[in-house]
Amino acid sequence: xxxxxxxxxxETKFLGYELGLLLKDEPHIVILLDGDLGAxxxxxxxxLADGLGIKQIVNSPTYTIMKKYATPDRxxxxxxxxxxxxxxxxxxxxxxxxIDGMGMVVIEWPFQVKEFMPQDHLRVGIxxxxxxxxxxxxxxxxxxxxxxxxSI
Numbered sequence: 001x002x003x004x005x006x007x008x009x010x011e012t013k014f015l016g017y018e019l020g021l022l023l024k025d026e027p028h029i030v031i032l033l034d035g036d037l038g039a040x041x042x043x044x045x046x047x048l049a050d051g052l053g054i055k056q057i058v059n060s061p062t063y064t065i066m067k068k069y070a071t072p073d074r075x076x077x078x079x080x081x082x083x084x085x086x087x088x089x090x091x092x093x094x095x096x097x098x099i100d101g102m103g104m105v106v107i108e109w110p111f112q113v114k115e116f117m118p119q120d121h122l123r124v125g126i127x128x129x130x131x132x133x134x135x136x137x138x139x140x141x142x143x144x145x146x147x148x149x150x151s152i
Contacts, residue, residue, distance in 0.1 A: 002149050004136045005129070012040050012134055013047035015152075019138075020051020020104075022148040023122075024071070028102050029145060030118050032110040035126030040134050041108045044126065045080055048106060052078055060108070077103040083112040122149070 006012045023029055031048070033041040042060045049058045053072040061067040061082045069078040079101075086109075099105055099118055110117055120142030127135040140146045 001140075002136075002138045002152060004138065004152070006132075006134045006136070008132050009040075009043055012043045013050065015136060016044040016047020016049075017051040018047075018152055019148060020048040022051075022151055023104065023145070024052050026104075028104075030099055030105045030107065030121040032117065032121050032123045033106060033108045033126065034110065034123060036128060039126040039128050041126060044124065044136075045106050045108075048104070049078055049080075052076075052104065054078060079103060079105045080108075081105065082108040084109040086112045121145075 004015055006015055033044065035041055042058070046058045049056075049069060054069045055072075056069050058067075058069065058078075058080065061080055062084060065083070065086065066079060066081045069080065071077065099107075099116055107117075122145040123137075123139045123141065125137035125139075127137070129135055138149050138152065140149050
């Protein structure tokens with residue numbers, strides 16, 4: 001487990017960027033973002049996308065539930081999910097297809113549907129300390145994220 005602190009929006013994005021660089025060659029990884037409203041989950045994800053080389057604008061998928069972004073190699077994707085509005089796992093949204101698929105899967109509000117969360121994941125807890133200050137608790141559960149959090 002690692003604890004990191006950021007003091008600005010730019011530092012929060014940079015922390016995400018560093019992690020994106022460290023994980024960009026992994027064929028599949030699930031990142032669970034856990035934090036209150038306004039904690040910086042989407043800002044952190046924007047940094048992850050930059051680290052993966054994604055040039056598209058990354059914003060919150062609150063109302064669409066999921067957004068998909070192609071990496072420069074076009075064979076890998078970043079799936080950005082926001083499960084805040086999801087009350088239960090339903091048959092109209094195949095959440096497990098993304099969680100068990102390939103690419104990087106970033107899930108905001110992951111514990112809305114705990115039954116689909118994989119055992120192997122990277123959990124990033126975000127605590128708001130001030131208007132721009134944040135504390136990140138980064139925990140790896142399984143492989144391949146162990147190497148990444150050791151390096152960050």
